[in-house]
Amino acid sequence: MEQGTNIIELKHITKTYKDGFSAVSDFNLEVKKGEFVTFLGPSGCGKTTTLRMIAGFDLPTEGEILLNGEPITALPPNERPINTVFQRYALFPHMNIYENIAFGLRQKKTPKSIIVKKVKKVLELVDLEGFEKRSIDTLSGGQQQRVAIARAVVNEPQILLLDEPLGALDLKMRKEMQLELKEMHKELGITFIYVTHDQEEALTMSDKIVVMAEGKMQQIGTPEDIYNEPANAFVADFIGDSNIFNGIMTGKLKARFCGGEFVCVDDVETGTHITAVVRPEDVVLTSPEKGKIRGIVTSVIFKGMHYEITVESGKNEIVAQSVNCAIVGEHVGVNVEPDNIHIMIAEDHTNIFAAEINKNNELAYNGTVLNVPLTNIIKGSREEDGVLFDASGSEIDLKKIRIKISIRPQDIEMTDEQEDGLVKGYISNLIYKGDHYSYVIHTDLEQDFVVDDEYLWNMDDQVGLLMPVEKMIFTVKK
Amino acid sequence: MHKFMFSRKNLGIPYGLFLAVFVMAPLLVLIYFAFTNGQGEFTLLNLTGFFSDPNTLGTLCYSFGIAAVTTAVCLLLAYPAAYILATSRLKAKSVIVLLFIMPMWINFSLRITALKEILTWAEGSLAYHPFLNTVLGMSYDFLPFMILPIYTTISKMDEALLEAARDLGAGGLQAFLKVTLPLSLPGIISGVSMVFLPAMTNYVVLDMLYNSTYIMGSLIGSYFASYNWHGGSMIALILLGIVCLFTLMTRGIEEENTRGGMLL
Known part of the structure; x- marks a missing residue:
């Protein structure tokens, strides 16, 4: 396969729904012929929406999609030389395997003798020789998956789109299919665009990974690049x-x-x-x-x-x-x-630190009780006789949960009265930011806090940090 | 002493009794009357009589015709309505579905009386188009039974299947013919059996619309009214046979459909 020419280009693609929700915003991508590209991100990050716009099921509100340099933005799905393997396979239940696979070729008015040959060949490719006459509901999940792949591949599309195709399979089957798909990609030379939320899957299979979050591309690069040089904290946290x-x-x-x-x-x-x-x-x-x-x-x-x-x-x-x-x-x-x-x-200087839970089931930090009941923090929980129960009524083991507190630099105040602060420390660094100073306070607990203040303090000043509880955001980690 | 044990089996007793008294016993009585004469002797005369009497055969054909036309009219009206309702993203969807079902809540004879007034006003007299009036009356009466099952099957259909068809190169019409229509077949079948079978025997509509032609239901009624219990029973039994045959047929189609045979 000739490498180097762009088979598909997405230019400034934006998809905004009527209610104002923006699923994808200003998305730019170039995919080279024969590449295996993966869209990776948590659910709701816009990866499936992007895929659906390439397939033609959704129209972008803004931007352009080019296939081999020709705009196809508004072309209906049946006129695009692109085929999809759907998340839940979407096999036609009223047709047998042969008819399912032959569907696309029949639409193109391919002569029957050729269809028979092609179906046979593609069934060999997915290791389902002789399954032509079987009906869909006699197949296991893995076999249905193979039929779905065969049904798409038999049309010899220029691009194969795969929307979380392995999501419904068990771990062992998934690992097997990952390798098989990779093999298939090599053998067929078709461009693959793959959508997944599984970072390991993306790292194993792809030539190029596009990490997405909240409708925006966070990073694009080879699996090694993404893993070794994450562009921001989101990518670092998401990958590995x-x-x-x-x-x-x-x-x-x-x-x-x-x-x-x-x-x-x-x-x-x-x-x-x-x-x-x-x-x-x-x-x-x-x-x-x-x-x-x-x-x-x-x-x-x-x-x-x-x-x-x-x-x-x-x-x-x-x-x-x-x-x-x-x-x-x-x-x-x-x-x-x-x-x-x-x-x-760092663009975001939010301070994140861990809280403690004391013997009385109260939230505390550095020995000071924070005036926030645990039942407010853990959604749907209630307390009875000093024991916490979750929404489903089972007891919460407070030893197993961790509560993180985040607070923004501008919400922390410094005071000379060190003992008044939630924690004390000294100013280890300061920078002037135009309209305020940004300080780093190294605390007695060996943590660094970032604090914004419009007044000038001196390096090594001993200060206490006042943190109002109402400005804290609590997250529960199990 | 044998103690009464409460088990799951015992729960079936009332149901079993009900079946025996209200289903099996009447059926046996029906069969007994159908194959006996006034003296209580076994005879096949009722059976041969039915098939040699041009009047009864004519009634059978007429009933069949009315039922078939009614079913066809209902299907033609119901399918597009159900399809549009099921596939549209209208917010008022459930209200529209309700509008179709609502007539079912109004007393049936009231509805037909209202229709009678409209038809009399439009046609001058009901006597001019008895067949048309009957078909209109029955279609009006049975339409919701056709819409509901079709609507349910189409709205339960996985949207991804249509997308898959489009993805594989089918245009809108092809996708409908190759995917939506075959997959809504179970709904069509249950709609057809819910309309066709009652339409064959429902003579109340005919009566109320002053259609003097007999259909199967009215024929049985007239036999019993003239104390010919044996002839009436035989006709009822034959009708039962037709219904059974029809049910078996539709079930056969459905099974074949789920097994993956191509129907279209």
Whole structure:
């Protein structure tokens, strides 16, 4: 297959529904002939809508779709040389397998002798030789999936669209089909556009991944690019497991996050607020004296190929993957190679930190009770005799849930009366932002808080942080 | 002592009794009368009599004709209505469906009386077009029974199937003929059997519209009115046979349809 020419181009595609909801906004994409492109994102990110616009089921409100340089934006689906494998297969239940697969060829008035040959060949391709006469409902999910693929592929489309085709299959079957689809892509040389919310599937199969969120493209690149160099915190969080820390550049190739100063390879201006991403497999656990930061192992989970070890350092949590086991309660040191720290310039400086739940089922931070009942935070829950029950009436194990607090920099106030603050610390950095100063306060709990203030404070000032409870946003993590 | 045990089986007793008293017993009585004469002796005369009497055969054909035409009219009216209702994205959809069903809540004789007045006004006298009037009356009466099952099957249909057809190169009409129509067949079949069978025997509409022609229902009525229980029973039995045959036929089509045979 000749590589290099664009088979399909999406230019400034926007889809807005009548109620004002924007499913896709200003989406631009070029797909080269023969590529395997995957749209990856959580549900509701606009990936299926984009696919449907390429197929012709939905019309974009703005923008243009070009196929081989020709505009096809308004062409009905039956006039596009594009075929789709639907999420729930959409096989015709009143036709047998042969008739299902022959449907497209019959529409094109292909002679019967050729149809018979093509159906036979495509059934061989999907490993269902001799299944012509079988009816749809005698097939397993995996077999129906193969028929759906065969029905689309037999038309020799220029582009094959696959809308979460493996979503309904069990794990083992899914893994098998992933490899088979990849093989099929190589064999047929057709351009594949694949939609999935499964990051592993996307990483395994694609030549190119388009990560989407809230109708916008977050990043486009090869699986390696996306995994190693995520463009923002969303991509880092969505692709693989990540440790994500807020931090600040403290010098040339030096970044401070997670209570330690690390050498990194990304050259970002000193004083910039950053988000640092470290993959769990890149976290190196050593003895406490050798580590850049120290912590205590809080959980060890065996995952087959490795152990997943959670280390608590101050108020930060670091997840590590290691082939060596660790013991809960053990003191360890944590190191990360400069190469393995991925630095992104932070646009959003929201402070995120963990809250505690005390013995009386009250939310607390740094020993201070926050005046918010847990029943307000956990949706649908109620308290009876000191025990919390969820919406379905079963008891909530408070040891198993974690509550994160997020608060914006402008909602935190600094005070000289250190003891009045929820937490105290010193100003470790400040930058003038035009109409206000942005401060970094390093707290006694080894955490960095970003605080916006219009007045000038001095470096190393000892301050207390006042955080109004009503400005806090709580998220529950199980 | 044998204690009465409450089991699931016992729950079936009232139902069994009901079946025995109200279904099996009348059927046996019907069969007994159909194959006996006034003296209680076995005879096939009732059967041969029915098929050798041109009047009764004529009535059978007339009934069949009325039922067939009524069913066809209902289908032609109901399918587009049901299709449009099921596929439109109208917010007032349920209200419109309700409008079609609402006449069913009004007393049937009242409806036919109203129709009678309209027809008399339009045609001058009901006597001019007895067949047409009967078909109109029955279609009006049975239309909701045709719309509802078709509407249900079409609205339950997976929209992705139509998209798949379009995706595979079928235009709007082709997609309808190859996918929507065959898949709405179960709805059509149940609609047809809910209209055709009652239309064959419902003589109230005829009566009320002053159609003096007999159909099967009125024929049985007249036999019983003149105390010919044996002849009447035989006609009822024959009608029952036709109904059974029809039901078996439609079930056959349905089964073949679900098995994946091509119908169109």
